[in-house]
Amino acid sequence: MTDSQTEARVPANRVSGIGRLLIAVYGVLALAATGRSFVQIVAAFDDAPLAYSLSALAAVVYIVATVALIKRSALWYRIAWTTISFELLGVLVVGTLSLIDPALFQHKTVWSVFGQGYGFVPLVLPLLGMWWLARHPVSHDESHA
Structure with missing residues (x-):
């Protein structure tokens, strides 16, 4: 097989340009949310179990979304859509509840006030x-990768 035939069979990398930036931001947010939730749960879980559990859930969502954006199969594409849709729903629900009933979220989560503590990146990121x-x-070529 010639080099040109091999190149023709290798799927084009769809993770370039803005895609790489998007993945990098998801990766950073995954690390930040994981670190925040770990510290919250270890240091003071009993103070705010709902808020700290939501921070941990957000961390898992960001980790899975990051991996799903990197992978190129049809399955991972669906997982990316699912996790990012869930992320947007979480940001909207927790953001709204944290404004309507601040007593629910006296301790901040990644998604409190639509991600205000993270510069509203959690609100904008799923839309992007x-x-x-x-x-x-x-x-079709990538769905078999």
């Missing part, structure tokens, strides 16, 4: 992620 996924669907 959905836009990017819609613009970069899995091709």
Whole structure:
């Protein structure tokens, strides 16, 4: 097999440009949310179990979304859509509840006040992620990668 035939069979890398930046931001947010939730749970879980559990859930969502954005299969593409949709729902629900009933979230989570503690990145990121996924669907070649 010639080099050109091999290149033709290797799927194009759809993780370039803005996709790489998006993955990097998801990765940083995954690390930040994981670190925050770990410290919250270890240091003071009994003070705010709901808030700290939500921080841990957000961390898991960011980790899975990061991996799903990197992978190129149809399964991982669906997982990316699912996790990013769940993330947006979480940000909207927790953000709204934290404004309507601040007593529920006296201790901050990643998604409190729509991610205010993270510069509203948790609110904007899933929208960018959905836009990017819609613009970069899995091709037939990639679905077998």
